[in-house]
Amino acid sequence: MSPRKEFDQYLGELHQMLVEMGERVEQALAKAMESLQKLDVSLAKQVIASDPEINRLEERIEELGSKLILTQQPVAKDLRRILSAFKIASDLERMGDLSLDVAKVTMRLEGQTLIKPLIDLPRMADIVQTMIYESIQAFVQENVDLAYKMAKDDDQVDALYKQITRELFSLMLENPLTISQSMQLSFVGRYIERIADHATNIGESVVYLVTGKRPDLN
Secondary structure, three states, X not given: OOXXXXXXXXXXXXXXXXXHHHHHHHHHHHHHHHHHHHOOHHHHHHHHHHHHHHHHHHHHHHXXXXXXXXXXXXXXXXXXXXXXXXXXXHHHHHHHHHHHHHHHHHHHOOOOOOOOOOOHHHHHHHHHHHHHHHXXXXXXXXXXXXXXXXXXXXXXXXXXXXXXXXXXXXXXXXXXXXXXXXXXXXXXXXXXXXXXXXXXXHHHHHHHHHHOOOXXXX
């Protein structure tokens, strides 16, 4: 096998691990949100149990990327591909941690009844799940247009987060007994908003990969 073919094969493995990592983070967020909507502690525990595998994938990406840099000494765009993979894996790992934080809120609310039906939080989570998927596809396809879409989606998430915060603040003013749970739900909104920020970071990494310049999409 020629050095170039070998290098491309390893790059393909890097891409596949990032796709798998993205899928696992998507699933973690979906399960965490479902656990919160149903206050299903067993589902929350599944999210917590799945987190180490996301961390292991990040380690494998770092190991393979480091091996490629040492043995192949890539330059220009090839080097940017590997550096971008490192950055994206780091962003995905943080997203996994934040999904875990959502699951932990479910654990803290065990035995309670939700103070209101959850509508905007699941909507936020749905948008963010799409962002996770599309940000990874933007990397694999080197699709700058899809990368820039992250900023628009992030604006939607930010608007929903502000709306949720206002509603929860009003609930706390009306009924002080809701303060504790309202604060926990507000934290969830913040966690999801931060996941969207990390997806936007991935969009920036894609633009950097393709153009050699890092934009500011946030």
